[in-house]
Amino acid sequence: xxxxxxxxxxxxxxxxxxxxxxxxxxxxxxxxxxxxxxxxxxxxxxxxxxxxxxxxxxxxxxxxxxxxxxxxxxxxxxxxxxxxxxxxxxxxxxxxxxxxxxxxxxxxxxxxxxxxxxxxxxxxxxxxxxxxxxxxxxxxxxxxxxxxxxxxxxxxxxxxxxxxxxxxxxxxxxxxxxxxxxxxxxxxxxxxxxxxxxxxxxxxxxxxxxxxxxxxxxxxxxxxxxxxxxxxxxxxxxxxxxxxxxxxxxxxxx
Numbered sequence: 487x488x489x490x491x492x493x494x495x496x497x498x499x500x501x502x503x504x505x506x507x508x509x510x511x512x513x514x515x516x517x518x519x520x521x522x523x524x525x526x527x528x529x530x531x532x533x534x535x536x537x538x539x540x541x542x543x544x545x546x547x548x549x550x551x552x553x554x555x556x557x558x559x560x561x562x563x564x565x566x567x568x569x570x571x572x573x574x575x576x577x578x579x580x581x582x583x584x585x586x587x588x589x590x591x592x593x594x595x596x597x598x599x600x601x602x603x604x605x606x607x608x609x610x611x612x613x614x615x616x617x618x619x620x621x622x623x624x625x626x627x628x629x630x631x632x633x634x635x636x637x638x639x640x641x642x643x644x645x646x647x648x649x650x651x652x653x654x655x656x657x658x659x660x661x662x663x664x665x666x667x668x669x670x671x672x673x674x675x676x677x678x679x680x681x682x683x684x685x686x687x688x689x690x691x692x693x694x695x696x697x698x699x700x701x702x703x704x705x706x707x708x709x710x711x712x713x714x715x716x717x718x719x720x721x722x723x724x725x726x727x728x729x730x731x732x733x734x735x736x737x738x739x740x
Contacts, residue, residue, distance in 0.1 A: 515558050517550055521600035521635030522590070524734075525628045526565070526583050527614070528644035530607035531680070531726075533566040533573070534581030535717040542584065549587050550600045556630045561587070561601055570623050571606040580720055581605070582641065582680070585727030586734075593735060602631050610647040611658045616665040625669045637672060639734045643680035643726075645688040646716045652687025659691065660698050674701045676737035678730055681707035683716055701737055705729035 526532055543563050551561035554568040564578035572578060587599055604624050606613075613620050628637060642662075648655055663677045681689040681704060692704045706729070710722035718726060 515550060515560055517558055517598060517600065517634050519598060521550060521598050521631075522594065523600045523602065523628070523631050523635045523637045524583075524586075524590075525624060525631075525637065525640045526581070526601060526603040526605065527620075527624050527640065528605050528642050528680075529609045529647060530605075530716065531646075531682070531718055531723070532581055532603075532641070532643040533569065533577070533605035533607045534564050534579045534583075534723070535577070535607075536580040536713070536720040536723040538563045538580040538584070538720065542580065546584070546587055546591075548591055548596075548598045550598060552600065552602045552627060552631050556627065558600065558634065561599075565601060565603045566605050569604045569606065570627070571604060571609075571620050573607050577607060580723050582643065582723060582727035582730050585724040586641065586730045587727075589728055589731035590734070593731070600631055600635050602627050605643075608647060609644065611644055611655065611662065614644070614662055615658070616661070616669075621662075621665070625666070628670055637670060637675060638738065639676040639678065640666060641678055641680070641730050641734075643682075645682040645685065645692065649682075649685045649688060652685070652691055655688055656691040656694055656698065659695055663695075663699055663702060676734055677702045678705060678733045678737070679703075680705045680726060680730065683707055683710070683712050683718070701740065703733040703737055705733055 546561040549561040550558040553559050565581055565583045566578040667673050667675050679692045681692050695702045711719055713719045
């Protein structure tokens with residue numbers, strides 16, 4: 487009886503452990519057709535800090551998310567849940583990818599989308615320089631995702647942590663885009679950067695990106711509202727995602 491009891495307890499433990507993993511990773515799904523892929527990187531607003539509703543927690547139809555085992559699952563909020571560099575899971579909430587995806591799906595009809603979301607709250611642009619861990623993980627995961635589709639664009643939202651050194655930001659951003667395009671073997675890959683909340687020096691640098699590199703654009707933070715000093719509220723986060731989609735679509739048509 488003691489042995490049977492031990493076996494029973496072990497079985498319960500294994501089942502509980504598997505259930506916990508499934509709650510985080512969801513159900514692995516293999517896409518049955520090529521995906522339009524998008525890489526979402528940056529700091530906390532790209533990781534997502536805005537709250538989302540029960541309705542917005544439901545799976546996104548026709549959209550896949552690359553999980554932390556580099557496998558595909560049906561996408562759902564929080565989209566940064568599988569970032570390999572993120573902070574704790576409880577910090578991951580609504581990011582621009584949710585409304586971005588909805589617009590892109592409405593525009594592109596039957597073509598499914600695959601998201602590679604690998605943001606880290608509080609990160610500086612220096613931490614995304616070539617050969618850093620954050621950069622290498624973004625490139626590695628994007629390459630892995632391309633086994634199931636074509637990379638159609640990169641969404642970048644970062645700059646809050648560089649507010650004290652805006653003079654260097656444009657040079658660093660240009661280097662980031664150039665390096666990503668080279669390492670992902672896509673010289674005209676669309677790249678869209680998002681402005682931050684009320685940091686004129688950083689926002690001016692971001693707005694100059696299209697004049698420095700072709701097939702790049704930016705989304706304005708004008709008119710958006712925040713929950714605190716830095717983090718966009720849910721309404722503005724969704725508006726930001728829609729602005730990203732608008733700019734990506736323009737670049738894809740060039």
